[in-house]
Amino acid sequence: GAVVSQHPSWVICKSGTSVKIECRSLDFQATTMFWYRQFPKQSLMLMATSNEGSKATYEQGVEKDKFLINHASLTLSTLTVTSAHPEDSSFYICSSFSGLALHTQYFGPGTRLTVL
Amino acid sequence: SQQGEEDPQALSIQEGENATMNCSYKTSINNLQWYRQNSGRGLVHLILIRSNEREKHSGRLRVTLDTSKKSSSLLITASRAADTASYFCATFGANSKLTFGKGITLSVRP
Numbered sequence: 001g002a003v004v005s006q007h008p009s010w011v012i013c014k015s016g017t018s019v020k021i022e023c024r025s026l027d028f029q030a031t032t033m034f035w036y037r038q039f040p041k042q043s044l045m046l047m048a049t050s051n052e053g054s055k056a057t058y059e060q061g062v063e064k065d066k067f068l069i070n071h072a073s074l075t076l077s078t079l080t081v082t083s084a085h086p087e088d089s090s091f092y093i094c095s096s097f098s099g100l101a102l103h104t105q106y107f108g109p110g111t112r113l114t115v116l
Numbered sequence: 117s118q119q120g121e122e123d124p125q126a127l128s129i130q131e132g133e134n135a136t137m138n139c140s141y142k143t144s145i146n147n148l149q150w151y152r153q154n155s156g157r158g159l160v161h162l163i164l165i166r167s168n169e170r171e172k173h174s175g176r177l178r179v180t181l182d183t184s185k186k187s188s189s190l191l192i193t194a195s196r197a198a199d200t201a202s203y204f205c206a207t208f209g210a211n212s213k214l215t216f217g218k219g220i221t222l223s224v225r226p
Contacts, residue, residue, distance in 0.1 A: 107158040
């Protein structure tokens, strides 16, 4: 199946700092990538849809200035959590469609963000 | 917003037994998918069933879909300790987005 990687796998930062999370499609081109966040023992909540070469589409209630998304190439999307606060601590997961399997999303391994 | 609601929320069985998990949803769908998540990891796609399909098999997995009741079930036969994970149903609709349920925690005792 298609492979999606994320970096870093975990990060600890101080409150007020910004953190960048990378999502890469390793063996396919991803024109669209999805960013989710997941709180402990809860479901995945879609934050935004990242489109290569254009602005991301954010879900209702997600602050676009807080969670900056850049999809500059067909294999890389980045999520930057700006001025992070403890309530931003969560598990962030990206995914994409590979095009080979219609409607099936391939997920990255996730990034655990802890804001102190 | 969450669409799928799985039940039970947690399931504990003995290795070798079958595990049945149910999912209900609210709006019309294009397809329904089941994913597995091991603790602290990303999601792995298990199986997809289209809205015009009623049953599908993949190895030890059997999924059913009843669009009239807006429900689906996932059966894992002859469970193994390695099946211990969280399982999510996700619906794919006209908005081209996946909407996940809350998940079911499956524990398979050796």
